[in-house]
Amino acid sequence: AQRVTQPEKLLSVFKGAPVELKCNYSYSGSPELFWYVQYSRQRLQLLLRHISRESIKGFTADLNKGETSFHLKKPFAQEEDSAMYYCALIGGGYQKVTFGIGTKLQVIP
C-alpha cells in the first residue's frame, strides 16, 4: 500500500524566514513524488515533481529514498506563498495519486 504523511496541518512562519514542509511516504518500489498547491479560491495545481529537479517560485524538494522523505523547502518565505500544500505520490506505473492530508502554510507579514 502507498501512503503519504504530512505531519503538520498548519505551519506559520514570518515573512523572510525559511520554510520546510515535511512529507514522508511509504511505498515499496520507486515512486514519483509531487507537491501540489492550492491558493485561496483557486484549484489544485502542480507545484513541482521530483523527476524534474526544478525550482518553482523558489521552492525545491529533494527525494531522499533512505529516509523516504520529500520535504518542500524555500529559503525566504513570501506572503504570496500562503496556501495549502499537498504532497502526493504515484507508484508502480499506475495513475492513482495518493495525497497527504495537506499542510496549510501561513506566512505572517
Added chain:
Amino acid sequence: DTGVSQDPRHKITKRGQNVTFRCDPISEHNRLYWYRQTLGQGPEFLTYFQNEAQLEKSRLLSDRFSAERPKGSFSTLEIQRTEQGDSAMYLCASSLVDSSYNEQFFGPGTRLTVL
C-alpha cells in the same frame, strides 16, 4: 478557459436522492480521474479512465457510485441514494498519456451537500 471544467459547482440534495456530476477534461487529454475530498483531508482517488475505458476503481467507490466516460471525452459521476457521508468536494482531473509526464490538471470541483 481551456482548463478542466466541472458542473455543477455546488449541489445540495436530500438524503436518498440521486445526483450526477459532469467533468469536461482538457480536450487533448485522454486520461480522466475522479477524486473525493472531505474537510481536513487530501483528495482521495476514486477512479480513472483512459479514453472510454475505466481502468481502476477504489474501494471507496461503493455500489452506489458509478462513473462513465462514454465517448472518451467528458465524464459523469453518479451517486445513487445519497447519504450524509457523501457530502464532500468531488474533483476531476485530466492528463495526457506520456511515460515521463504525469501531471494531472484539476478542475474547480463540485461541492456536494447531502441534507
